[in-house]
Amino acid sequence: MTIRVLVADDQDIVRAGLTIILDAQPGIEVVAQAADGREAVRLARRLRPDVCLLDIRMPDVDGIEATRQLAGPDVEDPLAVVVITTFDLDEYVHGALKAGARGFLLKDAGPALLTQAVQAAAHGDALIAPSITARLLATFAQTAGSPPAQPLEPLTSREEEVLIPVAQGRTNSEIADELHISLSTVKTHLAALMRKLDARNRVEIAMWAYETGRIKT
Known part of the structure; x- marks a missing residue:
């Protein structure tokens, strides 16, 4: 296609x-x-x-x-x-x-x-290229004028694990290999993260991770 x-x-x-x-x-x-x-x-x-x-x-x-x-x-x-x-x-x-x-x-x-x-x-x-986006997100997280929004529901431990490599720029396949889970499971956790964080895409998930200090450069 x-x-x-x-x-x-x-x-x-x-x-x-x-x-x-x-x-x-x-x-x-x-x-x-x-x-x-x-x-x-x-x-x-x-x-x-x-x-x-x-x-x-x-x-x-x-x-x-x-x-x-x-x-x-x-x-x-x-x-x-x-x-x-x-x-x-x-x-x-x-x-x-x-x-x-x-x-x-x-x-x-x-x-x-x-x-x-x-x-x-x-x-x-x-x-989300780690060499570029990570530094930018971290910079803006430090200068953000308002505190990051709290998730609509608490994140599970597995969702927290998936959150980090997403913010670091890993693809779904790389995350699956790294965490020893299936590709469909990665997608399920991503969908849950977007719902709980009210995020429309991976970029907003990454921004939230930096704003909450879960990722540091």
Whole structure:
């Protein structure tokens, strides 16, 4: 099944480069390009791509607002959004994740990581690269203005065990191998974590883990 991607970036050369990289990957097709957030939202709503790859800094409507309009908590049928940025300590990344982005990348991440992020988002997952996302989440956890929300129900000991590798960027398969449980069991615990933490995806689970001090860098 081909993963349909929308690429939005206000720099022509970056947008073209991302498109070339993604189109060269088997099973991925760039179906639209946008030069700003407003155009990205319009095209995304019309074409319903599997993944929207959005630059965080764009004119008119920026990546955060575009993410909120496409994947925010009030969106009835949200799209998968991956944010891409130049700076690994960009102050807007936290806002983008809160707005509903499933993950983010640096523009120099390379074809392999870019492909992994798109594939993960298309399959309802999120790429959380330990070398980038972990440091960012920890930074924003330290500067968060409000205390983290308490879970709707206490986490079980196994859910706590699954929570840590999720926040560290492990895939479901890696978590299954690490904890010696089945893939379906991992998915069951992930679903429970999302319900109890009122999280929409793995990124929000990871953010909660950092905000509560369960993961430290």
